[in-house]
Amino acid sequence: MIVAAIIAAALSYRVVPLACTANGLAISGGGVLRISAQGSCAAVVPGRAISVTLDDEGRVIPEKLDPAAHPASELPKTAFSIVPTSSAAPIGNAVTITIVVTIPPSTPTGSDIYLSTERSSYNPAEIRMDQVDARRYRLQLPLQEGGRLAFRVTRGSFPTIERDAKGRLPPPHIVTGQAGAIYNITVEAWSDDT
Amino acid sequence: MRLRALVAVLALVVLWPVPGEAKPVGEIAGGSVLFFNDSLSILVRNGVTVHLAAGLVITGAAAYVDLRADTAVIAGDAQISRGPVTLHADALALDLRARKIDLLHTEGGIARTDATLAQPQAAPEDGDAFVFPDLLDRRAYIRSRRAEIVSRTSVRFRPATFPTTAGAPPVPMYLYTFAAGNGYAATALAPAAFDQPYGVYSTPNELTALHLRYLNGIGPSLGIEQNLIGSADGYIAGAVDVPAHAAVAEGLNGYRQLGQNGTVSLAGSADDGYHAATLGFTQAVGTLVSRLNYGISNGGYSSAIFSMRTRDRELFSGITWHTSVNFGFNALDSGVLPLAPNTPLVRTLWQHGIEVFAASPLIHGPLRTTLSATVDGSRTDYSYPQHLNTLETDLTGSRRLSRTMTLFFGYDARWTADIFPNNQLLFFPPSVEPYPYDGYTTARLANLDLQYVQGPYTSVRLSYRRADDFPQVNYFAGRPPNEVRADLRVRPFPNIGISFGRSYDFGWYGSRWVPGWSFSVFQ
Numbered sequence: 001m002i003v004a005a006i007i008a009a010a011l012s013y014r015v016v017p018l019a020c021t022a023n024g025l026a027i028s029g030g031g032v033l034r035i036s037a038q039g040s041c042a043a044v045v046p047g048r049a050i051s052v053t054l055d056d057e058g059r060v061i062p063e064k065l066d067p068a069a070h071p072a073s074e075l076p077k078t079a080f081s082i083v084p085t086s087s088a089a090p091i092g093n094a095v096t097i098t099i100v101v102t103i104p105p106s107t108p109t110g111s112d113i114y115l116s117t118e119r120s121s122y123n124p125a126e127i128r129m130d131q132v133d134a135r136r137y138r139l140q141l142p143l144q145e146g147g148r149l150a151f152r153v154t155r156g157s158f159p160t161i162e163r164d165a166k167g168r169l170p171p172p173h174i175v176t177g178q179a180g181a182i183y184n185i186t187v188e189a190w191s192d193d194t
Numbered sequence: 195m196r197l198r199a200l201v202a203v204l205a206l207v208v209l210w211p212v213p214g215e216a217k218p219v220g221e222i223a224g225g226s227v228l229f230f231n232d233s234l235s236i237l238v239r240n241g242v243t244v245h246l247a248a249g250l251v252i253t254g255a256a257a258y259v260d261l262r263a264d265t266a267v268i269a270g271d272a273q274i275s276r277g278p279v280t281l282h283a284d285a286l287a288l289d290l291r292a293r294k295i296d297l298l299h300t301e302g303g304i305a306r307t308d309a310t311l312a313q314p315q316a317a318p319e320d321g322d323a324f325v326f327p328d329l330l331d332r333r334a335y336i337r338s339r340r341a342e343i344v345s346r347t348s349v350r351f352r353p354a355t356f357p358t359t360a361g362a363p364p365v366p367m368y369l370y371t372f373a374a375g376n377g378y379a380a381t382a383l384a385p386a387a388f389d390q391p392y393g394v395y396s397t398p399n400e401l402t403a404l405h406l407r408y409l410n411g412i413g414p415s416l417g418i419e420q421n422l423i424g425s426a427d428g429y430i431a432g433a434v435d436v437p438a439h440a441a442v443a444e445g446l447n448g449y450r451q452l453g454q455n456g457t458v459s460l461a462g463s464a465d466d467g468y469h470a471a472t473l474g475f476t477q478a479v480g481t482l483v484s485r486l487n488y489g490i491s492n493g494g495y496s497s498a499i500f501s502m503r504t505r506d507r508e509l510f511s512g513i514t515w516h517t518s519v520n521f522g523f524n525a526l527d528s529g530v531l532p533l534a535p536n537t538p539l540v541r542t543l544w545q546h547g548i549e550v551f552a553a554s555p556l557i558h559g560p561l562r563t564t565l566s567a568t569v570d571g572s573r574t575d576y577s578y579p580q581h582l583n584t585l586e587t588d589l590t591g592s593r594r595l596s597r598t599m600t601l602f603f604g605y606d607a608r609w610t611a612d613i614f615p616n617n618q619l620l621f622f623p624p625s626v627e628p629y630p631y632d633g634y635t636t637a638r639l640a641n642l643d644l645q646y647v648q649g650p651y652t653s654v655r656l657s658y659r660r661a662d663d664f665p666q667v668n669y670f671a672g673r674p675p676n677e678v679r680a681d682l683r684v685r686p687f688p689n690i691g692i693s694f695g696r697s698y699d700f701g702w703y704g705s706r707w708v709p710g711w712s713f714s715v716f717q
Contacts (some may be wrong), residue, residue: 002225014328016326016327016328017283018267018269018270018271018284018298018324019270019271019272019284019285019298019300020256020300021284021300021301022301023300023301024284024301025300026269026284026298026324028324028325028327028328029321029322029324029325030266030287030298030304030321030322030323030324030325031321032300032662045239045255045256046254046255046269046270047237047239047255047256047258047270047326048239048270049328050255054476059621065342068362070269081300082303082304084321085321086326094688096649097616102507105506105514105551105553105566105568106516106551106568106570107507109588109590109604109606109639110604110606110639110641110659113660116379117266117716117717118372118379118716119231119370119716119717120391120597120714120715120716121371121378121379121391121393121403122378122379122391123389123390123391123716124209124381124385125385125389125394125714125715126693126714127683127691127693127714127716128653128683128693128695129654130645130647130653131566131592131600131602131643131645131655132592132600133556133566133590133592134556134564134565134566134590134591134592134604135566138367139650140649140650141650142231142233142650142685142688144230144233146233146499147230147232147233148231148232148233148234148262150372150374152379153567156385157380157385158379158380158382158385158447158492158494159461160485161379161707165478165483165486165505166455166476166483167457167476167477167478167483168427168451168457168476169376169427169449169457171374171375171376172374172379175596176506177232180375181602189221189483191593193501193503194518
């Protein structure tokens with residue numbers, strides 16, 4: 001028991017505080033940690049990550065952010081007066097995703113294929129894709145982990161934007177940032193198909 | 195003028211009525227408003243004030259807004275009020291879609307109310323509602339003081355600086371649109387070598403944007419675009435393109451879904467005295483997609499073509515095919531037949547035609563090569579004794595030279611025969627200038643491309659195209675005999691990429707070479 005308390009005291013945990021009062025530290029995810037008699041709210045700025053350590057009684061002492069702090073999800077349940085039902089979202093490291101687009105065989109020879117993303121307000125010739133073979137094009141993009149990207153596929157202009165198999169303008173494709181993720185997209189038709 | 199009036203009427207037909215979806219609007223301000231476009235979220239620090247359309251006013255120390263989910267967390271001594279009613283909490287969670295407001299008290303758990311701020315009731319603990327992600331301020335795409343949010347549509351920042359986008363100047367206002375509807379992505383501006391939109395104004399039903407443009411062969415231009423967004427994914431986009439050294443061009447397009455399987459669309463343009471408009475309908479029936487396109491221009495030209503096409507279907511061994519048939523007419527006051535001495539004046543020409551297309555599967559060969567081929571044949575018969583036959587075949591191959599380098603090669607040939615039975619010499623007399631043309635054309639194009647790709651950061655493509663066409667005459671027919679092109683895509687900074695293309699057509703338009711280029715900036 002004593003050993004466990006010593007180990008716990010040596011550990012710090014990274015949390016995003018929502019509010020701090022004399023009796024509790026509310027953190028991202030809706031949990032409320034019990035504050036140690038040695039602790040105070042002085043280091044707490046709502047919304048800005050801090051570290052907390054545990055005292056002998058499993059109560060937290062708010063401190064300045066320690067880069068080596070463990071995730072909040074590792075905090076023992078006994079430290080909470082209200083146990084969170086959700087842990088904080090990922091920090092958002094940069095990851096690389098790959099988008100592979102398969103075009104219809106009847107696509108005009110020599111066409112360049114572009115991604116048109118919401119980041120440019122859907123500029124139809126925003127990012128030219130790299131060719132893989134006669135039917136497939138590929139683009140690797142850096143994205144934040146857990147982030148998202150909405151895009152449409154074009155041949156470089158709005159009159160050549162993709163359509164679905166029924167001839168309708170489809171909603172944008174949405175991909176999310178996961179390390180090494182490969183998203184395969186098939187274009188069914190183009191707006192200028194006859 | 196009559197054509198413009200017709201296009202205006204057609205535009206109303208395409209989209210009328212235009213009932214917009216009601217979307218909540220809110221405004222959030224604070225000492226520091228940070229926008230993360232990767233996660234579509236806003237972080238507010240150093241005091242926050244939120245004004246919602248329902249008359250709700252919320253204050254706190256910090257806030258996190260998830261624009262995808264229409265949720266927000268207000269942290270630190272939060273207060274929400276509406277008229278005389280005020281509620282306090284240590285933190286607040288708003289869910290605009292579910293119309294619920296959760297109040298977190300460090301000593302009392304979570305209570306729930308709604309936009310009326312009725313007496314809060316104890317609620318099950320919903321940790322997801324109070325997630326406040328650990329975002330790094332330095333990764334923000336935009337830094338601002340105030341954000342006006344139109345739910346599921348756009349957010350406007352006043353002012354806006356771009357800390358992670360090198361070279362981007364601060365602006366008094368920046369509109370970021372993230373709506374899924376096609377109306378916010380549509381443009382009626384003609385393609386340009388460079389086009390950088392700048393949103394000015396947005397509501398749940400409209401978007402106004404300026405476009406900084408550069409047109410090959412013309413120069414810089416300013417585009418002004420107005421999009422009206424309606425129901426059924428419908429929209430009307432109208433644009434005016436004002437080049438510094440050429441005539442003003444106007445464009446308009448509209449679109450709307452008709453039920454689950456149909457669409458109606460409209461495209462119009464006015465450029466240097468030439469006005470044209472096209473009204474199109476599509477309807478999917480089983481595995482068929484039918485189209486009806488009606489076109490008209492101020493030169494006295496009109497056409498209406500109805501076509502039906504099967505979807506691409508597998509035949510055997512991976513070969514895919516489709517076929518289409520068409521029927522309609524072309525009409526021109528000055529006559530639709532080829533111009534030559536002594537040819538009859540035919541103002542309306544009816545037509546019916548058939549097309550068959552087949553494509554090989556992608557064949558993987560030795561030495562990391564791939565090959566694929568297509569063939570496309572058509573025949574169109576006209577009411578004046580005339581028929582047009584076309585046959586096009588294409589072969590495309592690739593060879594992967596290394597992990598980063600790939601070689602592409604292709605050959606495309608197209609033959610057409612414009613035949614007037616027993617009258618060929620009447621329509622294509624041998625002496626007609628600018629070129630002797632007997633109704634039979636050939637277009638052959640060979641290409642060789644070398645592509646180098648190094649991860650997400652560098653891509654280079656060098657291309658050579660050789661066209662052997664008959665006829666192949668400057669301004670009149672065929673393509674430039676030689677074209678070289680280089681495309682470069684680099685990412686000089688983590689949050690900004692540049693795509694640059696440069697091409698030269700050799701021996702064309704009476705010049706030794708004709709340059710062209712393209713340029714875009716992306717994230």
